[in-house]
Amino acid sequence: MRIVVTGTKGQVARALAETAPARGHEVVLLGRPALDLEDPAGTARAIAGARPVLVVSAAAFTGVDAAESAADVAFRVNGAGAGAVAAAAAALDVPLIHLSTDYVFSGEGDRPWREDDPIGPRSVYGASKAVGEAAVREAGANHAILRTAWVYAPFGHNFVRTMLRLAATREEIRVVADQIGAPTAAHDIAAGVITVAETLVRDPTAEKRGTFHMTAAGEASWADVAEAVFAESAARGGPSARVVRITTAEYPTPARRPAYSRLDCTKLASVHGVALRDWHESVGAVVARLLANPETSS
Numbered sequence: 130m131r132i133v134v135t136g137t138k139g140q141v142a143r144a145l146a147e148t149a150p151a152r153g154h155e156v157v158l159l160g161r162p163a164l165d166l167e168d169p170a171g172t173a174r175a176i177a178g179a180r181p182v183l184v185v186s187a188a189a190f191t192g193v194d195a196a197e198s199a200a201d202v203a204f205r206v207n208g209a210g211a212g213a214v215a216a217a218a219a220a221l222d223v224p225l226i227h228l229s230t231d232y233v234f235s236g237e238g239d240r241p242w243r244e245d246d247p248i249g250p251r252s253v254y255g256a257s258k259a260v261g262e263a264a265v266r267e268a269g270a271n272h273a274i275l276r277t278a279w280v281y282a283p284f285g286h287n288f289v290r291t292m293l294r295l296a297a298t299r300e301e302i303r304v305v306a307d308q309i310g311a312p313t314a315a316h317d318i319a320a321g322v323i324t325v326a327e328t329l330v331r332d333p334t335a336e337k338r339g340t341f342h343m344t345a346a347g348e349a350s351w352a353d354v355a356e357a358v359f360a361e362s363a364a365r366g367g368p369s370a371r372v373v374r375i376t377t378a379e380y381p382t383p384a385r386r387p388a389y390s391r392l393d394c395t396k397l398a399s400v401h402g403v404a405l406r407d408w409h410e411s412v413g414a415v416v417a418r419l420l421a422n423p424e425t426s427s
């Protein structure tokens with residue numbers, strides 16, 4: 130099928146472009162200037178012109194700290210922009226998969242968040258993504274909202290690449306150990322998105338629609354992720370650093386991040402048969418690719 134994806138350089142968009150052809154699908158990536166989420170009419174035109182069988186809404190304002198001082202842009206892109214993409218899918222009568230985030234939750238909990246738990250974003254980014262979710266639900270498309278978390282890939286902006294970059298010049302890196310979540314590889318998300326896409330097109334019944342959580346199996350703190358990255362990197366002769374485990378209070382940032390961010394993914398497994406692999410495996414694979422092909426990793 131022809132899958133039209135918003136964003137050209139995004140991690141999930143690029144991973145979809147790499148993953149879908151082997152599954153028999155064509156991917157069309159639409160990004161600025163052809164599709165600008167701040168321009169709803171232009172967004173609708175660009176999506177219609179690309180003739181989708183299904184739309185994946187993967188572009189977003191993802192600068193969590195930057196959003197705190199650019200709330201107007203974050204809400205235009207992640208709120209109204211997401212609504213414009215969903216309205217375009219509804220007008221074309223094609224299914225939509227919209228990506229959302231663990232940051233819509235407060236993080237003040239002690240068991241993995243379920244889809245029907247009340248949201249309570251603590252950051253502008255999380256709040257803007259929550260507005261986007263609501264706009265997608267309102268638009269009337271056959272849709273699935275997939276909330277994922279802590280995304281990384283061998284390319285793009287992500288924590289794994291930041292750690293390897295910092296390790297090139299530092300012996301020691303201070304990393305928060307009291308935020309818990311599930312680091313999720315963009316390629317694993319892409320594989321799961323394609324399976325959900327195939328189901329939505331084949332079987333557009335109400336049961337397959339709605340909101341689902343889709344993260345890697347297992348849990349980690351950011352410090353755990355850094356340690357796993359450096360263990361894998363060191364084993365392959367790449368850069369590594371000593372991780373100093375610190376508290377969130379010791380690493381002040383403009384945005385507040387959820388302390389407990391794990392998502393319960395059982396609904397996705399039972400309705401769509403999708404369960405992503407353990408994060409350790411995927412972090413290992415991404416670090417291995419980064420070290421083997423640094424030139425394809427930007």
Ligand SMILES: NC(=O)C1=CN([C@@H]2O[C@H](COP(=O)(O)OP(=O)(O)OC[C@H]3O[C@@H](n4cnc5c(N)ncnc54)[C@H](OP(=O)(O)O)[C@@H]3O)[C@@H](O)[C@H]2O)C=CC1
Nearest residue numbers: 136138139140141165166188189191228230277278279280
């Ligand atoms: N990254 C993460 O850790 C997580 C991400 N998500 C969600 O998953 C989705 C995919 O994330 P990810 O692949 O990491 O995203 P990235 O940050 O890698 O890429 C975001 C993309 O959005 C594009 N974009 C930003 N503003 C606009 C705009 N006004 N018009 C058109 N395109 C725009 C960017 O374009 P350009 O390259 O030109 O800047 C970029 O291609 C997003 O919805 C995100 O909220 C959910 C959980 C975790």
Ligand SMILES: Cc1cn([C@H]2C[C@H](O)[C@@H](COP(=O)(O)OP(=O)(O)O[C@H]3O[C@@H](C)C(=O)[C@@H](O)[C@H]3O)O2)c(=O)[nH]c1=O
Nearest residue numbers: 191193230231232278279280288303304305351380386
């Ligand atoms: C670079 C660095 C970060 N940190 C901390 C800051 C923060 O609490 C945590 C993660 O920082 P980052 O800025 O890399 O990640 P962040 O931008 O918070 O990542 C989030 O992005 C958005 C888009 C999402 O949707 C979320 O699921 C999540 O992936 O690590 C350290 O402790 N030490 C460091 O050296």
